[in-house]
Amino acid sequence: MNVLVVLIPVSLILGGLGLAAFIWSVKSDQYEDPEGNASRILLDNDKGPDAS
């Protein structure tokens, strides 16, 4: 039973990290252009306008 005292907080903290990462991604405008971001990986312009 004692293992629960460790495991439950650990699982909550790990889940919380995931949640925090998601909140950060929402706040930093990463969902503004999902289609464009998916396509941009196909462009190979090293000095392109979006390389800055």
Added chain:
Amino acid sequence: MMACAACASVSPDMSAVSDGAAAQFSLPTIHCAGCIGTIERALAGVNGVREARVNLSLKRLSVTGPIQPSDVLRTIKGLGYEIFLLDAAVLDKATDRKGRDLLLRLAVAGFAMMNVMLLSVAVWSGASGATRDLFHLISAGIAVPVVAYSAQPFFQSAFAALKGRRLNMDVPISLAILLATGMSVFESLQGGRHAYFDAALSLTFFLLIGRYLDHRTRSAARSAAKELTALEVHQCKRIRGERVETVPTSAVAIGDILLIESGMRVPVDGTLMSENALMDRAFLTGESEAVDVVQGAALQAGEINLGAPVELRATAVGEDTTLRRVAAFVETAENSRNSYTALADRAAQIYAPAVHLLAFVAFAAWWLGSGDVRLALNIAIAVLIITCPCALGLAVPAVTTAAISRLFSKGFLVKHATAIERLADVDHIVFDKTGTLSSPAVDIPETLSPRARSICLSLAQHSNHALSAALAERLAGVPPVALDSIEEHAGQGISARLDGQVVRLGRGAWIGADFRGFGLRIGESAPIELPFHEVLKPGAQEALSDLDLPSEIVTGDHAASARRFADLAGLPVLADARPEDKSRRLDALAKEGRKVLMVGDGLNDTMALARAHASLAPASALDVSRSVSDVVLLKESLQDLPLLIRVARQTQRLSKQNFAIAALYNLIAIPIALAGFATPLAAALAMSASSITVLLNSGRIGYVK
């Protein structure tokens, strides 16, 4: 011709965008990584561009730096993309707050649901005594604050509905969430066997998905409407003594003298000060031929100046212009849209009372039967949770969102929330002719020499007239020649000098010929007539042959040209129709029980567009026409019109299937809950399975061909 009108409405030398602010453009035809690369690379070479960024999801381009918008327009058009300048003042850059808020609530609910589910697995698999109570209490610690935060949108909406003495879907939802949480806290403290924390949280989570999708649909419609308003740049040129200043149209006062450049729209009603002018009134009256007007004639807002720049004295401004009066009339006029109840609302009207009644009956029956209040309450809550319209809340928004994004990728902006449902009912189509189905085409005589062809092309390229545009298109590929002292003669034609000779392209009488039409004259040689006629716009033929619905043309154009065109299109026609005739025709069709889709772009179509069961306008249409339309076509070609109807029908079919799936799950789960056999595990399974089935079924909209 229509796309030209829209581009032309953008003043070619609008003042340079100030530093810092980004100029926004609409790029309706971009679709892949190649487009992004081509456009961004091309703009990097344009003078003054600091950063150019394409947003593929919104099909928009934002450019920062001290640029001339006309440079950008020219560059992108040169690459073969359609592009429109957007009025940055209308598009507010503020990100979608409400959508973000919902997304955060959704994330928090999802996080809590996963953790509580994990804890519940232990309870379901047989934890008992102190362990079970500990797990229930930890679950309570997670669930209570999360429900208080994440389920707020439902509580607010339910509260608003109750205050207005109505019942909506959110009332049973809120009740189920609150009761499930409250009861579970009580049971946990008492060391009870069943706690519904996972059910309360998954209910919140799945319903928030539905709510978020619904919000996305609505905000897409709203931002589409904004984008369309931004298509028209509301600026004009005012003459003050010797100076010409650019002012917002709203600042024009009666008596002001305005300069209307060639290709520009007349911004306010007024009288013509210049000697004569050639105006395109197709938007206002449906006439396909340009109209000559002389000094002192009244011009209406919305006409396009096809000739040389003219001056105009404003006689009516702001809300008093004919254009605005029609717009105001249309806004107040009764239309079928306001009385249309969406499928989801109709379902809620039946469902919400039924759910309450069922839960109450279960409570009363078990209380009377067993005398145990706590057991009766537990069963009533189980019924509420199981019947709770989780899948129902997702049934419509999930399909509609998928359908709208599919249509957007095909160039259709769906503006109205219930538009897709109404489009699915359509069984008759009425088309406007000029600009919607037709465009002018010029016949080049076989005998025309290569040199004359080159001259023709070079002259045509310098004019905004629709016929010139058609001519230039017809002669594309012919090498142009260099011309000197090119002059556009309002209402007549265009002249230039070539090797000491005067070359002219224009009306028969003006070039000294005896035909009435349109011709070319090189020096003093015999004039050459260039006959023109109307043809179906590209894509229109395919669209018409692909449609399985009865269609007809209703036009303001003269009977002769209308009949000729109708034969070409193979449709019945009603010619010489004034705006009232158009809307009367629609009323007549509606009386016959027909659900009409109106496709039109002009001011004369506006009343008809508002009256129709559903309406479609091209992006080049006037502001007013677009704002009363349900769907705006961003591309020039009508080719995908049948697809629009097919997607709408499939959307309707899938929504109904989703309702059926949800009902099926309820049919199985309700008897179990009423009999008192529902455990938290059963509730969790029924809810997740039905929601996920509904979401997967909605994805099928992507396969409509």
